[in-house]
Structures are given as structure tokens and as C-alpha cells.
Amino acid sequence: MRPLALRLVFFLAFALASLPGCGRDASPRSGTADLPPEAIATLERIQAGGPFLFRKDGTTFQNRERLLPPKPRGYYREYTVPTPGSRDRGARRLVTGGDPPVVFYYTEDHYRSFRRIETQP
Helix, strand or coil: CCHHHHHHHHHHHHHHHCCCCCCCCCCCEECCCCCCHHHHHHHHHHHHCCCCCCCCCCEECCCCCCCCCCCCCCCEEEEECCCCCCCCCCCCEEEEECCCCCEEEEECCCCCCCEEECCCC
């Protein structure tokens, strides 16, 4: 594919994905009030530096789905949000960006969609 055509394809894909109701956009923002209590507890543990409940908490999140803004490897970290009744880690996660974290994202569907969380300083 020629460079101009390739750029046009990427532009159209981005434009369509950012239309309301289309694609899986990481930009919807919310406060912590609409998070499950387990997510709020996980946020508090992140902000306190631990202790964490799962071995994988704090490991690098790769952003393979490319739903979060592109950043260098190691920028994003993932943390498990426990799911009551689940026998494993479940599907819920908090993903932070920065060290110390400056952005927070919540997913309840194991990285298929993200919601940016506005936290209080």
C-alpha cells in the first residue's frame, strides 16, 4: 500500500473509533464514585504503595490492544481488582500510567474497553 493511502486508512480508523458509540475508546472519564468498592480499595493500595493482593500486581501492562495512548514500554502498570465469587483474578483491572502514577484506567472486561478515572490528588 502506498504511504498516502496507508495514512488515510489510519486516519479514517482513528476518526471512526473516536465517534460516540464506535470503537473502544479509552477517553470516557469518571470519578471514583461509580467504581466498585474493590476498585476503590485497589486504588488506595496503589496510592499507598501496597501491599498488593496478587503476584502480578504492579507488573508492566503492554497495551497490546492499543486502546490506551501510546507510551514507552514500562509506562503502564496493571493491578487486579478482585471480583467477589471469582476463583481466579477475574476480568477487572486498574491500569496506571507514570511513576508515580499520574493517570488511572479501569477495565471490567479484561482490556476490551477502558475508562479513565479521575482521582483526587
